[in-house]
Amino acid sequence: xxxxxxxxxxxxxxxxxxxxxxxxxxxxxxxxxxxxxxxxxxxxxxxxxxxxxxxxxxxxxxxxxxxxxxxxxxxxxxxxxxxxxxxxxxxxxxxxxxxxxxxxxxxxxxxxxxxxxxxxxxxxxxxxxxxxxxxxxxxxxxxxxxxxxxxxxxxxxxxxxxxxxxxxxxxxxxxxxxxxxxxxxxxxxxxxxxxxxxxxxxxxxxxxxxxxxxxxxxxxxxxxxxxxxxxxxxxxxxxxxxxxxxxxxxxxxxxxxxxxxxxxxxxxxxxxxxxxxxxxxxxxxxxxxxxxxxxxxxxxxxxxxxxxxxxxxxxxxxxxxxxxxxxxxxxxxxxxxxxxxxxxxxxxxxxxxxxxxxxxxxxxxx
Numbered sequence: 347x348x349x350x351x352x353x354x355x356x357x358x359x360x361x362x363x364x365x366x367x368x369x370x371x372x373x374x375x376x377x378x379x380x381x382x383x384x385x386x387x388x389x390x391x392x393x394x395x396x397x398x399x400x401x402x403x404x405x406x407x408x409x410x411x412x413x414x415x416x417x418x419x420x421x422x423x424x425x426x427x428x429x430x431x432x433x434x435x436x437x438x439x440x441x442x443x444x445x446x447x448x449x450x451x452x453x454x455x456x457x458x459x460x461x462x463x464x465x466x467x468x469x470x471x472x473x474x475x476x477x478x479x480x481x482x483x484x485x486x487x488x489x490x491x492x493x494x495x496x497x498x499x500x501x502x503x504x505x506x507x508x509x510x511x512x513x514x515x516x517x518x519x520x521x522x523x524x525x526x527x528x529x530x531x532x533x534x535x536x537x538x539x540x541x542x543x544x545x546x547x548x549x550x551x552x553x554x555x556x557x558x559x560x561x562x563x564x565x566x567x568x569x570x571x572x573x574x575x576x577x578x579x580x581x582x583x584x585x586x587x588x589x590x591x592x593x594x595x596x597x598x599x600x601x602x603x604x605x606x607x608x609x610x611x612x613x614x615x616x617x618x619x620x621x622x623x624x625x626x627x628x629x630x631x632x633x634x635x636x637x638x639x640x641x642x643x644x645x646x647x648x649x650x651x652x653x654x655x656x657x658x659x660x661x662x663x664x665x666x667x668x669x670x671x672x673x674x675x676x677x678x679x680x681x682x683x684x685x686x687x688x689x690x691x692x693x694x695x696x697x698x699x700x701x702x703x704x705x706x707x708x709x710x711x712x
Contacts, residue, residue: 347606347633348439350452359449359466360384362663364473365435365601368393369649370640371473372419373656374663379426381664386465387423388431388455394475394641395500395649397491402500404650415649433457438470438604440633447674450635451605468670469635469663472601472623473656476641479594479620481515481538484565486591493573493588494566498525500648506530508587511576513563514540515592518615520547526590527554534584536576538563559584595620595645606633612645620645629659637663 362378364371367389375385393412395401400409407415420430437454444450449466456462478496480486486494495501506529512522519540527533534557537543543551543558551558559578566589567575575583597609602623609621622645629637639659640652647655 348437348604349442350439357464359468360386360429361467361667362386362469362471363388363435363451363453363465363467364471365453366473366475366640366642367391367416367420367430368473368475368640369415369419369653370475370656370659371471372416372423373653374471374473374637374639374660375428375656376419376423376426377657377660378664379423379428383664383667384427385423386429386431386467388433388435388453390434391432394478395491398501399492399504401649402503403648404653431455431457431463435601436462438601440605440635446670446677453601468667469637470601470605471659471663472605472631472636472638472642473640474598474600474642476595476597476620476622476645479596481513481591481593483513483563485568486566486589489566489568489573489589495588495590496593497648498522498529498590502526502529505588508532509585510534511536511584511586511589513576513589513591514538516615516617516619517541518592518617518619520550521615522590522592523556524550524554527556531555533557534559534576534586536563536578536584537561592619595622595641597622597642597645605631605636607631607636628662629655630662 361383362385364375364385364387367387371387375387379385395412398412400411401415402408433456435453436456439452441450449468451467451470453465453467454462455465480490508530509532510526510530511534512519512526514537520543523533523535537560539562561578561580563576564579565577566573567577567583573587575585576589577583595612607623610624611618612620612622623631623638623642625631625638625643629639631638637659639656641647644655
């Protein structure tokens, strides 16, 4: 973990720096700002779903383009004085023995080729998301988010009744096959590099009328900006309109080493499907003062669940700051009383209690 003395070099201090301006980051920022917390969001603009045509299963925003949804979120956050910086958080440093109520961290920000900026933060929220790692098949990346898909809940309706292929890369492939079979009767399972299916799975494929093709896939073919087929290494081409793939789910590791954090393996169906940043149920990481929300901490979360997680983390961070602020206020009060500078002496306190009792007898409270 990067550490420096409590003096730091921050040009300013805010309550919270949020790294990542997607649904999780903006939700966290907005809920904190509505409680009058000072919040800075830094966003590199490389959202996971940027290539998708629209966001689905997001109540009240069905089909909204990811860029449009991001702009709506930014506008809502700015309405509560959230500062949004389009750029990168390049480094973060934990301050050694910070004063109560002061910055615990400094975060170095950079926008384009301009000068850097260092912001002090009492708390940090990581909402940097993850990266989908595609199988090594020619042409997949160019079609990603369009007719090369991964999630039937996110994009399945848009390819319903089409000729869909499912690319097998692990023992979880048959799970994906069955999910897409619900959307169309025309599904082909390309075993590719996945292990052989069990006898029970072979029977399931047959029961649903799903064609099973053994052999590795070399490429996807397109025509007039649309996927038209899947080419195997032996030269065969199977006509398809969409291809479902399972991606590796790798949490973005921006700032993790700086903050003394590491990812852990994501296991799905007995295989390692990627890595994520573990947190407690409230979103707190292993480093005090650092929280995480969205796909960095929950790789399987959809847009709406990431936004909900961000709201939960925002509320939790605010409550954590309230606890610290209250401790500071109580400590200051005690110090004033001990020094005799506070107007409430023992007699004054007794008199105050008397006033409260009298007022309560008359049906009033203070």
